[in-house]
Amino acid sequence: MKAILQKEFRSYLRGNRAFTMLSIYLFILSGLCVLIYAGFNDGGFSDRSDIGLALYVTSAVVAIFQLTFFAPSLNASSLGSERDRQTIDVLMVTPVRRYQIILGKLIAPCLFLFLLSLASLPIGAMALLIGGIEIRDLLIALTIQVVTVLGYGTVGIWGASWAKTSRGAMLATLGLALIMAVGLPLLALLVVGILSNDEALFKSIMNNGFIRNLGVVILSFSPFFSLVMWIQSISEGQATTWTLDLQGALGGGVILQPWLISLLLWLVLIPLLIWRSSKQLQKSVARSSGG
């Protein structure tokens, strides 16, 4: 597996793809932050901590959003391109194990994406200096980014183990990631919106702890959702790291912070997907006639 990683890194460093992505990523990120900052300056003096928070929120949301695009597509093409060029066959007649191929193909792009996410740290540090957030907030944002990268990364790999071409895999897994990231929360909003027309029904559903918790867990598949939830807690100024006090809303009570649920969910899902991908890879290669 060391060999595979070494090869992958070499090709990352060599192609200018990595450099291009890094530039795009930082450009979008810093551009937006500058806009926010400028916006605040124009609006006259305001609370410094508002600026810090706004920077934090922008950089975290933009980072997650970009990673949601990059993670599945980069990983899908990482494995998919081997299948396109059928170099995967040659690799699979060597004694490397299937899961090692999968892991190698996963880890290399993910490390690169971590690098992207670290590259946005200076903006976070700036927010920290300006005030309004704590180190803890940065760490949680980073954790959510790691979950995004690894989670959607394995989804990308898994898709590529199925799909016939890397293009297909990229599109399919990107779609899947977007549905999970944005589609699920939007759907939830819609459902909540419709239900809230009928107050009695709404209350009866939300007061049913099981349904509500299930809803939260499903939504936590979206790291994007858990980030938004976290941001909401800190902007209300009463965030507790591990748990979320609903304070009477949605049936009340205390639940785990969605970011933590997200982390736990994906910790289970990722190994599962890696295992499935290894199996599927063997099948897909057998099915392809080999040119």
Next chain:
Amino acid sequence: MELIVETHNLTQRFGTHVALNQVNLSIPKGAVYGFIGPNGAGKTTTMRILTTLLQPTAGEALVNGISVRQNPDAVRKLIGFMPDYFGVYDSMRVWEYLDFFAHVYGIKQPRRTSLIQELLQLVDLTEKHDSYVMNLSRGMKQRLSLARTMAHDPSLLILDEPASGLDPRARIELRELLRELSRMGKTIMVSSHILSELAEMCSHIGIIERGTLLASGPVNEIMHDLRPHKLIEIQVVERAMAALQLLKQLPTINDVNLINELADDQAGGKLAINFSGTSDESSSILSNLIGQGFRVNHFAERQSDLEEVFLHVTQGVVA
């Protein structure tokens, strides 16, 4: 005779399509085995089963006595596989490519560095050590790919259509290379749909069509079995018509034909004899002609060419 490849009733179905039908292959150690068949015959399928990429629907395949189904890992260590495409990474340098595979096969430094030199020397790509793979010609990529299959010193090389797309010169180089590998003691299984490509270099051949193995064994035996009838070409300087009459009366000859039109009775010409006797008998045909005063300036058994054998055999099955 020790076998390195054996298959027992090997069968592969894709849906309802039978790609391999109860194939019983045997390849002895040290052979250069030409695996020949038209497009879609099942050559690649067989090779993908032997290389553990494909699980057969039924039957068994053994490499060096090890079951491809039960112990694919052990089989992978024994074989080097070159698919009918190169399987090369374009954005790598030549040495990196070989280094990668040597690494994958668990060969440690500093042995790897010297191994790469040896492999490049073997396939005559030493000067290309630092070139990018994408800048190599087709023939060079092919040789690089072959070098890769040798990285772990396998005892069996499985090469799927290695000569396809190569120019005549590259083909000759490839053939030389395979000879060299064979001298090094490797067993080589090489497929092609063009027989002449393999003709001179194979010790054994197998002919497959539509998933059925039609013939398999040492080259000369197969040719003997399949072509009991030899063709002898004769050219006489004059009186071809009379020669024809004479030959028709000889008991050992099945059939005689004139190959060219004759201007008149006295003209010389070419005759073709369909003959199934021994070489003693064929020499007596010649002495007979000379004894009768014919001036013979050409008398030769047509080299039975594998191509013909192939056509002959495969036509038997295609309805």
